[in-house]
Amino acid sequence: MADPFLSIQNVKKSFGNVAVVKDFNLDVGAGEFVSFLGPSGCGKTTMLRIVAGFEEPSAGKVMIGGKDVTGLKPNQRNIGMVFQAYALFPNLTVAQNIGFGLKVAGMPKAEAQARIAEMLNIIKLPDFGDRYPYQLSGGQQQRIALARALAPKPKLLLLDEPLSALDAKVRISLREEIRSIQKKLGITTIFVTHDQEEALSMSDRIVVMNEGRADQTGTPFEIYNRPSTKFVANFVGTLNVLEGTVSDATTGTVKINAEEIGLKGKLNGSKSGDTLSLALRPEAISLGRRPGNDANLTGQIADVHFLGSVIRVRVGVGQNFVSLDTFNNSSTPPPAVGEKTEISFSSGDVLVLH
Numbered sequence: 287m288a289d290p291f292l293s294i295q296n297v298k299k300s301f302g303n304v305a306v307v308k309d310f311n312l313d314v315g316a317g318e319f320v321s322f323l324g325p326s327g328c329g330k331t332t333m334l335r336i337v338a339g340f341e342e343p344s345a346g347k348v349m350i351g352g353k354d355v356t357g358l359k360p361n362q363r364n365i366g367m368v369f370q371a372y373a374l375f376p377n378l379t380v381a382q383n384i385g386f387g388l389k390v391a392g393m394p395k396a397e398a399q400a401r402i403a404e405m406l407n408i409i410k411l412p413d414f415g416d417r418y419p420y421q422l423s424g425g426q427q428q429r430i431a432l433a434r435a436l437a438p439k440p441k442l443l444l445l446d447e448p449l450s451a452l453d454a455k456v457r458i459s460l461r462e463e464i465r466s467i468q469k470k471l472g473i474t475t476i477f478v479t480h481d482q483e484e485a486l487s488m489s490d491r492i493v494v495m496n497e498g499r500a501d502q503t504g505t506p507f508e509i510y511n512r513p514s515t516k517f518v519a520n521f522v523g524t525l526n527v528l529e530g531t532v533s534d535a536t537t538g539t540v541k542i543n544a545e546e547i548g549l550k551g552k553l554n555g556s557k558s559g560d561t562l563s564l565a566l567r568p569e570a571i572s573l574g575r576r577p578g579n580d581a582n583l584t585g586q587i588a589d590v591h592f593l594g595s596v597i598r599v600r601v602g603v604g605q606n607f608v609s610l611d612t613f614n615n616s617s618t619p620p621p622a623v624g625e626k627t628e629i630s631f632s633s634g635d636v637l638v639l640h
C-alpha cells in the first residue's frame with residue numbers, strides 16, 4: 287500500500303513467556319474498514335490495545351498518519367474506542383457521556399453542545415440527551431458509546447466486539463448503522479469480532495487471526511472463496527470436506543470412495559497415493575448432474591430440511607456427509623430420505639486443503 291494511514295510493523299507481544307501476538311503486519315488505508323476476525327483467545331484484543339496504546343509491544347512499531355506512535359500514550363494518538371461491555375458512565379446523562387472527551391479537551395461549552403447535538407443526530411437518537419444510561423436499551427447504549435468515541439473527531443476508530451452483547455436482531459441493524467456512519471465520516475476503522483458473518487458483511491478487508499498471527503488478509507470475497515490455509519477455510523463459512531486419494535498425480539485424478547474426479551492443476555505438488563482433504567462450499571454443490579459441472583459422485587439422501595425458499599439437503603457420500611442448499615420449486619417435490627442420488631460440482635470450485 288502506497289500511503290497507509292495505519293501501519294502495524296512486525297509487532298510481537300508476550301505476557302511473561304507466553305507469545306500472544308507473533309509477528310503481526312498490516313497496512314490500513316485512509317477510510318478503510320478492516321476487521322480482525324478469529325476465535326476467542328487468538329490475540330485480537332491485545333493487538334487492538336497495542337494500536338490504541340494501552341499495551342506496549344514487545345517488538346515492532348505502530349505508525350499512524352505516517353508518524354511512529356509506538357511510544358505515545360493513548361490520549362496522544364487521536365483515536366476513538368468502543369468496547370464490548372457498555373462502558374458508559376452511569377451517573378452522567380447521555381449528553382454528558384458524549385461530551386466527556388470534549389470537556390477533557392477543554393472545548394468551549396457552546397461548541398461542545400453543538401457537537402453533542404450533531405452526534406445525537408448522526409446516531410439517530412436526537413431527543414435522548416437528557417436520559418441516563420439505565421433508561422436505554424443495550425443497542426442504544428452502544429450507539430451512545432459510538433457517539434462518545436466519535437465526538438472528538440478522532441482519526442482512527444477502534445471497536446472491540448461492540449455488538450457481541452446484543453441480541454441477534456439489534457446486532458444486524460447496528461452492523462449496518464455502524465458501517466454507514468463510518469462511511470459517511472470516512473474514518474479509518476478497525477473492528478474486532480469472532481463472528482464471521484459480521485466480518486464478511488461489514489468489512490472492506492478482513493484479517494483472519496489464528497494463535498497470534500494473521501493467517502490471511504483479504505477482501506471478504508477473497509477470504510471466503512480463496513482461503514489460503516485450512517484454518518481460514520474452516521473458520522470462515524460452512525465447509526464440506528471429502529477425503530480423497532491421489533490416484534494419478536500426472537493426470538490430476540483423485541479417487542473418492544470408488545469414484546474418480548479430475549483435479550488437474552489443483553494438486554499443488556501432491557504425489558500419487560497422497561490423501562487429500564477436498565473442501566466445497568454448500569452453494570458449489572448441485573443435487574443431480576448439471577451442465578458445466580465436471581465432477582459427479584453418488585450418494586444417499588441423509589436429511590432434508592424444508593426451510594421455505596430453500597431446502598437444505600444432507601447427502602452421505604461414502605463415509606462423509608455434504609450439505610447443500612437447493613431452491614424450493616413448487617412443481618418438484620423435495621428428495622426423500624434414503625433415496626440414491628448424484629451430486630455434482632465444478633472441479634474449479636474444489637479447495638484442496640493441505
Ligand SMILES: Nc1ncnc2c1ncn2[C@@H]1O[C@H](COP(=O)(O)OP(=O)(O)O)[C@@H](O)[C@H]1O
Nearest residue numbers: 301302306324325326327328329330331332333
Ligand atoms: N494482561 C495479560 N496478561 C497475561 N495474559 C494475557 C493478558 N491479556 C491477554 N492475555 C492472554 O493473551 C491471549 C489473547 O488474549 P486476547 O487478546 O484478549 O484474545 P481475543 O481478544 O482474541 O479473545 C489469551 O490467552 C489471554 O489470556
Ligand SMILES: [Mg+2]
Nearest residue numbers: 327330331332
Ligand atoms: Mg477480545
